[in-house]
Amino acid sequence: MxxxxxxxxxxxxxxxxxxxxxxxxxxxxGIGAAMxxxxxxYLMSANPIPHKSEQLYYVQLDSWDVNDPFDEGKNPPDxxxxxxxxxxxxxxxxxxxxxxAQTYAVIEPNDPDLLPIIADGRANTADxxxxxxxxxxxxxxxxxxxxxxxxxxxxxxxxxxxxVFGGKDSVGETLKIDGDMFKVVGVINTWEPKPRFYxxxxxxxxKSADIFVPFSLIAEEKVRRSGNTNCWKPSGDGLAAFLAGExxxxxxxxxxxxxxxKQEYLTFLNAYVEEQKQYGRFLRPLDNRLSNVMQWxxxxxxxxxxxxxxxxxxxxxxxxxxxxxxxxxxxxxxGKAPEIGLRQALGASKTTLFSxxxxxxxxxxxxxxxxxxxxxxxxxxxxxxxxxxxxxxLATLDVSMTALAIxxxxxxxxxxxxYPTWRACNIQPAQQLxxx
Amino acid sequence: xxxxxxxxxxxxxxxxxALLIALQIALTMTIMVNAIFMIQDRQQQMQRESGIDEKxxxxxxxxxxxxxxxxxxxxxxxxxxxxxxxxxxxxxxxxAIPLSGGGWSMALQHEPGDDKDTVSSALYMxxxxxxxTLGVELIAGVxxxxxxxxxxxSGQSTWxxxxxxxxxxxxxxxxxxxxxxxxxxxxxxxxxxxxxxxVMKNLQAPWNGWSGxxxxxxxxxxMESQGSKYLIRTEAGRRDELMPIIExxxxxxxxxxxxxxxxxxxxxxxxxxxxxxxxxKILTTVVSTLxxxxxxxxxGLALFSINRRTKQIGTxxxxxxxxxxxxxxxxxxxxxxxxxxxxxxxxGAIALNMWLATTFNLTPINIELIIIGAITLFIVGQLxxxxxxxxxxxxxxATATRTI
Numbered sequence: 001m002x003x004x005x006x007x008x009x010x011x012x013x014x015x016x017x018x019x020x021x022x023x024x025x026x027x028x029x030g031i032g033a034a035m036x037x038x039x040x041x042y043l044m045s046a047n048p049i050p051h052k053s054e055q056l057y058y059v060q061l062d063s064w065d066v067n068d069p070f071d072e073g074k075n076p077p078d079x080x081x082x083x084x085x086x087x088x089x090x091x092x093x094x095x096x097x098x099x100x101a102q103t104y105a106v107i108e109p110n111d112p113d114l115l116p117i118i119a120d121g122r123a124n125t126a127d128x129x130x131x132x133x134x135x136x137x138x139x140x141x142x143x144x145x146x147x148x149x150x151x152x153x154x155x156x157x158x159x160x161x162x163x164v165f166g167g168k169d170s171v172g173e174t175l176k177i178d179g180d181m182f183k184v185v186g187v188i189n190t191w192e193p194k195p196r197f198y199x200x201x202x203x204x205x206x207k208s209a210d211i212f213v214p215f216s217l218i219a220e221e222k223v224r225r226s227g228n229t230n231c232w233k234p235s236g237d238g239l240a241a242f243l244a245g246e247x248x249x250x251x252x253x254x255x256x257x258x259x260x261x262k263q264e265y266l267t268f269l270n271a272y273v274e275e276q277k278q279y280g281r282f283l284r285p286l287d288n289r290l291s292n293v294m295q296w297x298x299x300x301x302x303x304x305x306x307x308x309x310x311x312x313x314x315x316x317x318x319x320x321x322x323x324x325x326x327x328x329x330x331x332x333x334x335g336k337a338p339e340i341g342l343r344q345a346l347g348a349s350k351t352t353l354f355s356x357x358x359x360x361x362x363x364x365x366x367x368x369x370x371x372x373x374x375x376x377x378x379x380x381x382x383x384x385x386x387x388x389x390x391x392x393x394l395a396t397l398d399v400s401m402t403a404l405a406i407x408x409x410x411x412x413x414x415x416x417x418x419y420p421t422w423r424a425c426n427i428q429p430a431q432q433l434x435x436x
Numbered sequence: 437x438x439x440x441x442x443x444x445x446x447x448x449x450x451x452x453x454a455l456l457i458a459l460q461i462a463l464t465m466t467i468m469v470n471a472i473f474m475i476q477d478r479q480q481q482m483q484r485e486s487g488i489d490e491k492x493x494x495x496x497x498x499x500x501x502x503x504x505x506x507x508x509x510x511x512x513x514x515x516x517x518x519x520x521x522x523x524x525x526x527x528x529x530x531x532a533i534p535l536s537g538g539g540w541s542m543a544l545q546h547e548p549g550d551d552k553d554t555v556s557s558a559l560y561m562x563x564x565x566x567x568x569t570l571g572v573e574l575i576a577g578v579x580x581x582x583x584x585x586x587x588x589x590s591g592q593s594t595w596x597x598x599x600x601x602x603x604x605x606x607x608x609x610x611x612x613x614x615x616x617x618x619x620x621x622x623x624x625x626x627x628x629x630x631x632x633x634x635v636m637k638n639l640q641a642p643w644n645g646w647s648g649x650x651x652x653x654x655x656x657x658x659m660e661s662q663g664s665k666y667l668i669r670t671e672a673g674r675r676d677e678l679m680p681i682i683e684x685x686x687x688x689x690x691x692x693x694x695x696x697x698x699x700x701x702x703x704x705x706x707x708x709x710x711x712x713x714x715x716x717k718i719l720t721t722v723v724s725t726l727x728x729x730x731x732x733x734x735x736g737l738a739l740f741s742i743n744r745r746t747k748q749i750g751t752x753x754x755x756x757x758x759x760x761x762x763x764x765x766x767x768x769x770x771x772x773x774x775x776x777x778x779x780x781x782x783x784g785a786i787a788l789n790m791w792l793a794t795t796f797n798l799t800p801i802n803i804e805l806i807i808i809g810a811i812t813l814f815i816v817g818q819l820x821x822x823x824x825x826x827x828x829x830x831x832x833x834a835t836a837t838r839t840i
Binding site: 018019022025026029033067068104106108116118178179224233234235236237238239241242304305306308309310313314316317319320321323324326327328330331332334335382383386387388419423 | 452453456457459460463464466467470471474499501502503550551554589591592593594625626662663694696707710711713714715717718719722725726729730732733736737740741743744792796
């Protein structure tokens, strides 16, 4: 029976090909627009580290100016002072903890034929690699001892390893960074979490770092700081005064296994701030926060307003397309009133008519969905070319998005087909036959 | 119109069809008006002038990595080299580039102390060539003199005692009379005095999304740091030709540093407003396809309703209705439906705007846009119904005598 209905649907679609095409285009465009924006939102709000995003927490302390609170008092500063970050790191109250900050450096390859390169770097403590499951090809991270002893060690990414060492296992080699000889301890594989959750303050969709060096080297002036710095109180001259001052530029992540660990860590943070208050710091009311990965991304509004706004608009667009389809289906089915009347008089039940017209709607929906997928693919290409590198890797259709597009188009056309079908099934056969 | 009563009664017999078109028009108008509003808002932002000679200016970064490198001497030599090149108007070392998104801001206050109200401003460190290289217009006061220029060590916390500020900044410091700003003193870093020696017409801060984007200031500093930027202004039309020449000349002059990211201000502007530009293009596409779909929807539905009424139309023609009267019937019908659609569209447009305004901090929409949207949709409706109505008018009166 099903294949017979399909055949009838096919004949009916072909007979009114202009109208069918119009409906397919309308659904296709609606689905295409909706899927393009949904995909961008979906990828922007993706969980970059699903298996442990609930255990990684970003730490915020409100060390800001009592007269002019950070973010008008709504949120504590988005980064941490050097003093607090190093104190909390040394306290080792969490299962793992990593202080990190953005840096940059000039690498002079050992091969004199190669030109020096400017590398984006990250200065971090040893736990960084284990906390964030950074994938290594060769070697591994450094030990905590290296952080404490301020050893000149470096972890480089695959790209840099290919450029400087021709892709070989470079563990144990030395690399000249900003004039100092660093020892390579590890090479990591391509690691581009999207969003780049571990540092959203300098662009949530930027590239990951090329090189990783111990955080303690910043104070030694072995690596240069970059990234955002925000101060509320003038500090004195020189690096030492800057580090001791009230400038936020470091980021502290901790790994806490259970909810209880989290509560204990928060208690510890509050106690720490109370203790610091004795030194005349932290004049604002207690506002220390622990946000897990997804909470932190939400708090930092990683999904752009524009993207959300366009998603809202494109769903309204889809609704217009569906209204269009409802109208056209209604016109089409009612146009068949004489035929329906005849079939009913010959004994077709309402169920039969209902399933036949629903199948016809679904066929149009499926065709529209496929067209929508093609348009969404083109739409994403367009988005990618319009936004340039900020959207790299954010504009791809994966299996779940493809499935969603097909389901969305089927469900929406079936919904759109319900009312017209219902009207068609309720046609009075007597009246139709009379006028024939 | 005489027929409207009849048309409305006829419409009531097929409420759903008419309602669907009206709803489509309403939603289209809701989206169209808000999208155009957003496009206009972005276009206005993109049209603001940065204040610098954008067409003829570019910059590059200079990163020192050698240990034995005299930064002060070499920087001066670099600038001398560039300034002497034929075709170059002027060049400076600068800490931040307008429109680039990265820079410095400082809080400034009328009185010293750590609990006073402050105004934030972007800060550019330049020497006495700053005004000329940026191409900004000094509308009051004087430029820095070579004697004003100080070296700033990395991490230094003291500031020079002179500054040149933008008119917009002067206005926010002295709202009553911006011209009175000249010669006044304000405080930087809570307690260091700075005197306003000049006021420039405009110079944007590096952050185009910042509400204080028009507030910026120049301070007479040259930076002794390993990473710095050179901003170079050329004679009209010679920028592209000079870019590689200057890059090469600098790279060859001395080793131990890297010249990178040779970028024009035009590219920086493009990159800076890329998101605005992209959003605008997407919104334009959405609005135009949406209007098309609604238009075709009207065509499709009108054709069908005409097909169903072939016999009636034939009868009317047989009874003496002219072709024009038949056409008019469908056009008036569409006008009535559009009116309902547009009324709901106005409500929808305002409601959506209110939601956008609260959720995304947009400004309220202006009424002209709603009127323009309404007129556009009336026109779209009439255009869409034109072909079906014409087709209806061509139905032969003889149809009345036939059965289907």
